[in-house]
Each structure stands twice: as structure tokens, then as C-alpha cells.
Amino acid sequence: MKIKNLLIFLLIILSIGAIAGGGSFLLFPEGYLGMTPESMLQHSPFPNFLIPGIILFTVFGVIPLFVVWGLLKQKSCKSAQAVNIFQDMHWSWSFAVYTGFALIIWIYMQVYFLQSFHLLHSLYFFYGILILVVALLKPVREFYRK
Numbered sequence: 001m002k003i004k005n006l007l008i009f010l011l012i013i014l015s016i017g018a019i020a021g022g023g024s025f026l027l028f029p030e031g032y033l034g035m036t037p038e039s040m041l042q043h044s045p046f047p048n049f050l051i052p053g054i055i056l057f058t059v060f061g062v063i064p065l066f067v068v069w070g071l072l073k074q075k076s077c078k079s080a081q082a083v084n085i086f087q088d089m090h091w092s093w094s095f096a097v098y099t100g101f102a103l104i105i106w107i108y109m110q111v112y113f114l115q116s117f118h119l120l121h122s123l124y125f126f127y128g129i130l131i132l133v134v135a136l137l138k139p140v141r142e143f144y145r146k
Contacts, residue, residue: 006134
């Protein structure tokens with residue numbers, strides 16, 4: 001497997017999980033599977049799971065699929081390029097890096113707002129780091145350099 005394909009694979013797996021989890025929160029903002037806003041969100045600014053569901057579904061579900069499309073097709077996208085801080089790199093590579101950082105921040109904020117820690121927090125925290133490490137590998141950077 002080429003290393004760039006590993007980055008694509010990691011983003012697809014993240015997206016599948018986020019669409020499922022975020023979609024569940026969108027369908028059941030008052031909770032499901034024993035999760036209730038009263039018990040889990042009491043230290044957060046959210047009254048229910050709707051806003052976290054929108055963030056999860058969009059930022060970690062839909063956007064990574066868009067990034068995967070960009071990594072595969074390497075098409076131009078003016079709006080994505082406008083927020084690309086790495087001007088010498090294809091916008092999709094930059095968004096893969098953004099996704100890794102966003103996942104790390106998302107997990108940090110979850111632990112902060114939930115005031116609890118679960119094994120899944122560690123898993124997804126390191127998943128964000130893994131996305132960053134793979135994206136920053138020299139062969140991947142060279143492949144997506146303009």
C-alpha cells in the first residue's frame with residue numbers, strides 16, 4: 001500500500017465513524033444508548049447533542065470525504081485554496097492536516113466538557129496524531145506538493 005493511500009484510508013474510516021455517530025446525535029439529540037444530555041453535557045455549553053452532532057457529522061464526517069476526493073482527484077477548489085495556509089501544497093493535503101489537528105482539539109474539548117476520560121478518547125487523540133504523522137511523511141508531502 002502506498003503511504004498516501006494510508007492517509008486516504010484513515011480519513012475514510014474517520015468519516016464513516018463520524019457520520020454514524022454525528023448522525024445518531026442529529027436523529028436523537030436528547031440522547032440514545034443510555035447517553036443523556038443531563039448526565040454527559042452538564043459541564044458543556046450545549047443543552048443537548050444537536051450542536052455536537054452537527055460538528056461531528058460535518059467536520060469529521062462530510063469534510064474528510066471531501067478531502068479524500070481532493071486527495072484522489074487532485075482537482076482545484078478555489079474556496080478550499082483560499083484557506084490553504086500551505087500555498088505550496090495541494091489544498092486537500094492541507095485539509096488532511098487540518099483534520100488531524102481538529103480531531104486532537106475535538107477530543108481535548110470532549111474530555112474538558114465531559115470532565116471524564118474514556119479509552120476511546122485516547123484512541124481518537126492518537127488517531128488524530130496518526131493522521132498528522134502520515135500526512136507529514138516526506139513521500140506524502142512530495143506527492144501533494146504543487
